Amino acid sequence: MVAVLVGWALWPQPDPEPRQRAYAAQTACLLTGAGGVADPVAQPVWAGMQEGSLATRVKVQYLEVDGAQTVANAETFLASLVxxxxxxxxxxxxxxxxAVRATAxxxxxxxFVAFGPAEATSNVSVVDSSDPETVRRSARDLVTGLSPAVD
Structure with a gap:
C-alpha cells in the first residue's frame, strides 16, 4: 500500500497548457510624451488599442519620448517605430x-494617426482628441481594422 501511495505521489504530472497569447502578424505602435501611457491624454488611446488587441490579437506596444520633449527629439523615436x-x-x-508633421x-x-494637432496627408490621419471616449473608440477601431476578428 505504501509503494502505491509513493508511486502515485511521485508520478509525473503532465505539463500545463502554455498560457502565451498567439498574436496576429500586425503591430500597432503608440508614441507618447514623457508621461507614457499614464499621461491622461494618452490613457484613452492606449485603452482603445488594448481593446482592439483583445478583439483581434494584433500586437500593441508603446514608446515614450525620452529626454527633451521637442519635435526634433521625438522624430528619432518616431523613426525607430517606422x-x-x-x-x-x-x-x-x-x-x-x-514629429509626424515633420517626418511623415x-x-x-x-x-500614421495623430491624436491631436497635425495635418492630414496621404499617410497621416488626424483624430480630434477633445473627447476621451471618442478617442478610445477611434483607437480601438483603428487597431481592429488591421486584422479580422479572432474567435
Missing part, C-alpha cells in the same frame, strides 16, 4: 504629433 515595421503608428502629445513625408509607406 524601422521596427509597425503597421500603424499612433501618436499623442505635442512633440510626437509634431520621409516615410511614405508608413501609416
Amino acid at each position: 524601422q521596427t515595421r509597425c503597421d500603424l503608428i499612433l501618436t499623442v502629445g505635442e512633440a510626437p504629433s509634431g 513625408a520621409r516615410f511614405p509607406s508608413a501609416r
Whole structure:
C-alpha cells in the first residue's frame, strides 16, 4: 500500500497548457510624451488599442519620448517605430504629433494617426482628441481594422 501511495505521489504530472497569447502578424505602435501611457491624454488611446488587441490579437506596444520633449527629439523615436515595421503608428502629445508633421513625408509607406494637432496627408490621419471616449473608440477601431476578428 505504501509503494502505491509513493508511486502515485511521485508520478509525473503532465505539463500545463502554455498560457502565451498567439498574436496576429500586425503591430500597432503608440508614441507618447514623457508621461507614457499614464499621461491622461494618452490613457484613452492606449485603452482603445488594448481593446482592439483583445478583439483581434494584433500586437500593441508603446514608446515614450525620452529626454527633451521637442519635435526634433521625438522624430528619432518616431523613426525607430517606422524601422521596427509597425503597421500603424499612433501618436499623442505635442512633440510626437509634431514629429509626424515633420517626418511623415520621409516615410511614405508608413501609416500614421495623430491624436491631436497635425495635418492630414496621404499617410497621416488626424483624430480630434477633445473627447476621451471618442478617442478610445477611434483607437480601438483603428487597431481592429488591421486584422479580422479572432474567435
